[in-house]
Amino acid sequence: MSVRIEDVATHAGVSTKTVSRVLNGNPSVRARLRTRIEASIRALNYVPNASARSLAGNRSYLVALLYDNPMSGSSYTMELIVGVLQACEGTPYNAVLHPFDAADDLAARIDGFVATHRPDALVLVPPHANNAALLQRLDELGVPYSTISSKLRQSRINVGFDERKAAAEIVAHLVALGHRRIGHVAGLQGHGARTWRLNGYRDALRKAGIAYDESLVVDGDFAFASGMAGARTLLDRPRPPTAIFAANDDMACGVMREAYARGLSIPGDLSVCGFDDTPASRLISPGLTTVHQPCRELGRVAVESVLQSIRDGAPPAPERVPYQVQWRASAAVPRNP
Amino acid sequence: MSVRIEDVATHAGVSTKTVSRVLNGNPSVRARLRTRIEASIRALNYVPNASARSLAGNRSYLVALLYDNPMSGSSYTMELIVGVLQACEGTPYNAVLHPFDAADDLAARIDGFVATHRPDALVLVPPHANNAALLQRLDELGVPYSTISSKLRQSRINVGFDERKAAAEIVAHLVALGHRRIGHVAGLQGHGARTWRLNGYRDALRKAGIAYDESLVVDGDFAFASGMAGARTLLDRPRPPTAIFAANDDMACGVMREAYARGLSIPGDLSVCGFDDTPASRLISPGLTTVHQPCRELGRVAVESVLQSIRDGAPPAPERVPYQVQWRASAAVPRNP
DNA sequence: TTGAAAGCGCTAACAA
DNA sequence: TTGTTAGCGCTTTCAA
Numbered sequence: 138m139s140v141r142i143e144d145v146a147t148h149a150g151v152s153t154k155t156v157s158r159v160l161n162g163n164p165s166v167r168a169r170l171r172t173r174i175e176a177s178i179r180a181l182n183y184v185p186n187a188s189a190r191s192l193a194g195n196r197s198y199l200v201a202l203l204y205d206n207p208m209s210g211s212s213y214t215m216e217l218i219v220g221v222l223q224a225c226e227g228t229p230y231n232a233v234l235h236p237f238d239a240a241d242d243l244a245a246r247i248d249g250f251v252a253t254h255r256p257d258a259l260v261l262v263p264p265h266a267n268n269a270a271l272l273q274r275l276d277e278l279g280v281p282y283s284t285i286s287s288k289l290r291q292s293r294i295n296v297g298f299d300e301r302k303a304a305a306e307i308v309a310h311l312v313a314l315g316h317r318r319i320g321h322v323a324g325l326q327g328h329g330a331r332t333w334r335l336n337g338y339r340d341a342l343r344k345a346g347i348a349y350d351e352s353l354v355v356d357g358d359f360a361f362a363s364g365m366a367g368a369r370t371l372l373d374r375p376r377p378p379t380a381i382f383a384a385n386d387d388m389a390c391g392v393m394r395e396a397y398a399r400g401l402s403i404p405g406d407l408s409v410c411g412f413d414d415t416p417a418s419r420l421i422s423p424g425l426t427t428v429h430q431p432c433r434e435l436g437r438v439a440v441e442s443v444l445q446s447i448r449d450g451a452p453p454a455p456e457r458v459p460y461q462v463q464w465r466a467s468a469a470v471p472r473n474p
Numbered sequence: 475m476s477v478r479i480e481d482v483a484t485h486a487g488v489s490t491k492t493v494s495r496v497l498n499g500n501p502s503v504r505a506r507l508r509t510r511i512e513a514s515i516r517a518l519n520y521v522p523n524a525s526a527r528s529l530a531g532n533r534s535y536l537v538a539l540l541y542d543n544p545m546s547g548s549s550y551t552m553e554l555i556v557g558v559l560q561a562c563e564g565t566p567y568n569a570v571l572h573p574f575d576a577a578d579d580l581a582a583r584i585d586g587f588v589a590t591h592r593p594d595a596l597v598l599v600p601p602h603a604n605n606a607a608l609l610q611r612l613d614e615l616g617v618p619y620s621t622i623s624s625k626l627r628q629s630r631i632n633v634g635f636d637e638r639k640a641a642a643e644i645v646a647h648l649v650a651l652g653h654r655r656i657g658h659v660a661g662l663q664g665h666g667a668r669t670w671r672l673n674g675y676r677d678a679l680r681k682a683g684i685a686y687d688e689s690l691v692v693d694g695d696f697a698f699a700s701g702m703a704g705a706r707t708l709l710d711r712p713r714p715p716t717a718i719f720a721a722n723d724d725m726a727c728g729v730m731r732e733a734y735a736r737g738l739s740i741p742g743d744l745s746v747c748g749f750d751d752t753p754a755s756r757l758i759s760p761g762l763t764t765v766h767q768p769c770r771e772l773g774r775v776a777v778e779s780v781l782q783s784i785r786d787g788a789p790p791a792p793e794r795v796p797y798q799v800q801w802r803a804s805a806a807v808p809r810n811p
Numbered sequence: 812t813t814g815a816a817a818g819c820g821c822t823a824a825c826a827a
Numbered sequence: 828t829t830g831t832t833a834g835c836g837c838t839t840t841c842a843a
Contacts, residue, residue, distance in 0.1 A: 142837065151814085152813065152814045153815095154813075157839090167813095170812090170813090184586070185836085186835085186837070187534075187592075188525045188528035188835085189525075189529050189819090190836080192529050192837070193818080194838055195838090207556065212549060212552070214552060222573060235559075236556065252476070252519070252521040254568075255524075361757055387757060390757035393759055397759045397760075415753070416549070416752070417753055417758065420758065421758050422730055478821085479820065480820085488830085490822090494823095495822095498822085522820085530822040530835055531822055531835085532823095
């Protein structure tokens with residue numbers, strides 16, 4: 138059908154094994170020979186057959202991304218996927234995507250998945266990244282994996298960013314603008330993101346000498362509706378906050394909806410901040426001040442780290458990628474501090 | 475390493491070939507034998523090795539999704555991916571995702587892609603679905619493909635939905651509310667979506683007996699900023715529109731931003747409608763009236779159709795999937811008609 | 812540092 | 828309807 142390794146070997150006047158060595162970056166090939174073989178590969182436009190390679194080498198060259206079944210078009214997952222694909226580019230590896238419902242017992246179903254796809258490595262995102270039983274099973278199966286934003290120590294390779302510091306930075310900015318009563322709509326229990334962002338909020342208050350007022354913190358679940366509900370509770374307080382920091386953008390949008398429903402203007406009557414920098418945070422009016430969650434970077438680094446650990450044997454230390462705060466118009470000096 | 479087809483054959487007391495026939499749904503296996511073999515497969519927890527299968531069968535069991543490099547987290551692409559993955563579930567097929575920059579000459583690069591991945595089928599979305607040279611090259615290479623929302627007749631298998639009718643429905647609704655001067659921010663030239671939605675807009679006006687006023691139609695490029703710019707132009711007209719229908723949600727959000735910047739209220743002073751039903755359309759305030767683009771369905775049907783054409787030989791007729799209009803608060807009776 | 816030969820696990824021809 | 832045999836294209840022993 139097409140060009141095979143044998144054709145390259147003939148063209149270069151060597152054995153197929155030597156071509157194979159070049160293909161796999163085996164260092165024990167003389168430089169001159171390597172150059173000649175590489176020239177033949179280009180000349181014949183040779184591309185190795187992935188199936189034959191996997192079969193003979195007992196490797197799939199597959200990296201599987203396990204994520205939660207995104208109910209709505211989740212830009213988080215999309216960006217992650219983009220990063221994962223970027224990391225695979227230029228390597229012999231390919232990505233396999235697999236949405237898994239968080240409600241399912243993944244620790245039990247993972248065996249079937251691994252048997253079917255035989256991935257060389259896995260990348261897990263929350264909530265799966267926080268599933269201790271799942272990680273343990275993967276350890277038992279001997280499948281290398283990396284996690285993204287996991288809160289478990291158990292994960293040998295984890296990538297994330299300093300969500301706590303980022304949240305503190307947002308809240309410190311609100312303080313600097315003159316806000317003293319700052320509300321917080323917290324994220325879903327069990328997610329690292331909830332704890333880190335809430336802690337960042339508290340850090341900034343403490344640093345500013347503002348007493349923590351638990352009546353200004355309400356629970357949310359990262360969904361729009363819970364942001365609305367949270368704002369309702371906070372704005373009904375005898376002394377309502379002049380600013381609300383929501384643990385993610387979807388909830389911040391809910392806060393804005395509720396504020397508008399009460400005839401409040403943003404940021405005049407109420408400053409609002411979010412977290413994630415989803416597309417909606419740019420599209421909504423006014424633009425939402427938020428933390429850019431570096432999803433692509435996270436996906437890219439997660440893949441690179443786990444592949445490196447396969448190559449080099451030693452698992453690399455957990456990684457931290459940089460983040461950035463997006464200052465937009467939704468936060469301003471309070472009208473009535 | 476693990477259970478092989480030979481083990482199943484031994485267990486069931488048949489030849490490997492017969493097991494293979496069962497695996498591949500070959501009808502020429504007696505029912506009783508089939509049942510026995512299937513029992514053995516379950517008993518041994520056998521899973522075929524995909525690489526060996528591909529190599530021997532000269533098929534990759536891969537469906538490649540070629541989409542444009544999404545600059546921002548595109549919910550369109552994400553939803554499509556979800557649909558594609560859904561369609562692969564329960565089949566031996568897997569999806570390979572490949573973002574391709576629309577600026578690149580894909581028709582020239584497709585050979586390398588096909589040689590590397592050897593996909594059994596391709597699914598193309600705009601703008602690639604509108605790339606005539608690309609489709610021609612695929613025809614030459616003999617790779618089956620389906621397109622999504624392509625405007626080219628050339629594509630034998632195309633899935634889409636009636637965008638023209640959906641747009642007309644939205645505009646008819648504005649008319650029914652009492653609007654007579656309705657502006658339109660059109661999509662990017664060359665996209666089917668631009669033409670279909672613009673035509674739908676004109677259809678609705680004609681049906682309502684409202685003369686088409688070209689000063690109320692401005693060009694956009696599907697991006698937020700072009701929605702703002704379009705609104706600026708339209709609202710600066712001597713007799714500005716009381717409603718604006720943007721060809722997608724991102725531009726509709728831009729229209730809203732510009733309206734707010736002028737102190738207009740929505741929908742009191744200006745009704746706004748979009749198209750696509752992106753996450754932002756739900757999160758923005760007021761909620762945006764828009765057409766739900768059935769991306770998952772499109773992705774799912776595109777895969778199913780092309781796989782069916784591989785099985786049955788005959789390409790199925792182009793498919794139309796249903797859509798739905800999302801009525802939200804951004805469109806209402808005009809305050810000053 | 813390089814090469815020869817033996818599979819990896821499956822399917823496709825062909826035969827029975 | 829079922830079984831036998833020969834590969835698919837590559838990597839891996841092992842030897843040179």
